[in-house]
Amino acid sequence: MRVCHVVNVLSDTTMAGDLAVKQAEMGDVDRIDFGCWRGCDTSLTHDDVHVHDLTHGNTTRLEKIRTLKRLVAESDVVHVHHTISGAVATLLSNLHRTPVVVTEHNSHRGYKTTRLIVNNATGRFADRVVCVSDSVKDSFAPWEQKLIGKNKLQTIYNGVEIDRVERAKNIDWSIHNQVEIDPEAVIVSSAGMLIEQKAQHILIDAVDEANKTAETPIELVISGSGPRKEELQAQIDDSDFSDRMHLLGFLPRREQVYKMMHESDIYAMPSRWEGFCVAALEAMAAKTGCVFSNIEAFTPFSDVASIHDRGSSKMLAEKICGLAENESKRMSLSDEAKKLVKNKYSLESTAKSYLKEYCHIDND
Structure with a gap:
């Protein structure tokens, strides 16, 4: 054929x-x-x-x-x-x-x-x-x-090609060489086009809010490019914790996105809608604790990720804090998430x- x-x-x-x-x-x-x-x-x-x-x-x-x-x-x-x-x-x-x-x-x-x-x-x-x-x-x-x-x-x-995600751990690239990150911080990451659908503005507000109450500093890294870049950067600049939030821009190699996921403690997708997001599967394959919005596309992951109401930066902040301050819960979810990807996706x-x-x- x-x-x-x-x-x-x-x-x-x-x-x-x-x-x-x-x-x-x-x-x-x-x-x-x-x-x-x-x-x-x-x-x-x-x-x-x-x-x-x-x-x-x-x-x-x-x-x-x-x-x-x-x-x-x-x-x-x-x-x-x-x-x-x-x-x-x-x-x-x-x-x-x-x-x-x-x-x-x-x-x-x-x-x-x-x-x-x-x-x-x-x-x-x-x-x-x-x-x-x-x-x-x-x-x-x-x-x-x-x-x-x-x-x-x-x-x-x-x-998702699970072996490719796993191999990316060893590439000669790191988010720590791209932006300055507190070595003691919990790292939250997200990847995707900077467009309305992905709702990164909700994530920026949530991380800013989470830093007001969290015992550990929380840093945010977002990879991707798109028409909302300047708007999102202005939002970061106006935030109370602007020094803890970073736009990495477009990462040309998929392995760089995977390495970002491996180096993160939490992966967040506050999307307004999705078809079926491969990046979500990749983050789960990387054993990163995930937080997703409660849209229909993420329903299959509700047992292996923390779920927040779509559009609610307050609830997302609570979910991020919950995972940031509870490593055992984070690891338990990520273990089950990787099993799900391996068995079904x-x-x-x-x-x-x-x-x-x-x-x-x-x-x-």
């Missing part, structure tokens, strides 16, 4: 890249092509995974389409992951009668109308629409389910589930 993954941009943090390499390692797919509509800034380390930067050598959009058309025509299954590239690849696949799998990575409740229209048009012409969690699947409005076809909707949870399990879908639609 030959599979073609299509993304907007391939980077070191692209989940589809990890999935493609794992599929190749398992040996059930003969060849995997990877079409990158807007380019790529990383490589995939497997001889059977072939990355095609569609911006390289294609000076016009028509030339990009022709190159992608060739990849689609040579494939048995096309697997698309992002809105624009997914729409183009699905249209081309339909022309060649090549089966298409669409992965929906985020909740539709946060999408603007134009994106909903494009996504649902793509889903309409796909053979499978795979949601990365039940919460993503449940976010489809009745009209979307009717347009796409409810029988097309499946759930395959994202997975491995990348190998995700790859096997997708292969099953490929074979099913290829035989239809």
Whole structure:
């Protein structure tokens, strides 16, 4: 079987890249092509995974389409992951009668109308629409389910490469070399785009509040970039404990994010909504005590993490203090969290589930 993954941009943090390499390692797919509509800034380390930067050598959009058309025509299954590239690849696949799998990575409740229209048009012409969690699947409005076809909707949870997370402990990089952190402090970390969805402003308020009552100093490190960077930095500057809160910026290597998690005592995600956050799995795989908002996407983790009301910085501060001052509870939660990831959310399990879908639609 030959599979073609299509993304907007391939980077070191692209989940589809990890999935493609794992599929190749398992040996059930003969060849995997990877079409990158807007380019790529990383490589995939497997001889059977072939990355095609569609911006390289294609000076016009028509030339990009022709190159992608060739990849689609040579494939048995096309697997698309992002809105624009997914729409183009699905249209081309339909022309060649090549089966298409669409992965929906985020909740539709946060999408603007134009994106909903494009996504649902793509889903309409796909053979499978795979949601990365039940919460993503449940976010489809009745009209979307009717347009796409409810029988097309499946759930395959994202997975994490646990060994890769573990190996990152030993890389030559540290948050302590990036910012000044009190060696006696409890470290809280968070990773993600600096956007409204991730609600880092709630976390900043919570850590500021927690420092007012905690016996031990609490330091916050946030990795990521995005349109709210200046706003969040201004919020930090106006905080009472501004010297204990740090924006690290975008970390280009995923191993750096993993190392940040390993060096942290607590990992927090106060998200307003999520599809199914791989970073949450990675933090649990790193055995970091986790605090999550009580949104539907984090429901599967409610027994292995501390949960706070969405939007409540006061409750988040209480949860952070509770874990900061109770190491045994923190360790107990993190031990159970890693077991959960290992047993239910491995990348190998995700790859096997997708292969099953490929074979099913290829035989239809």
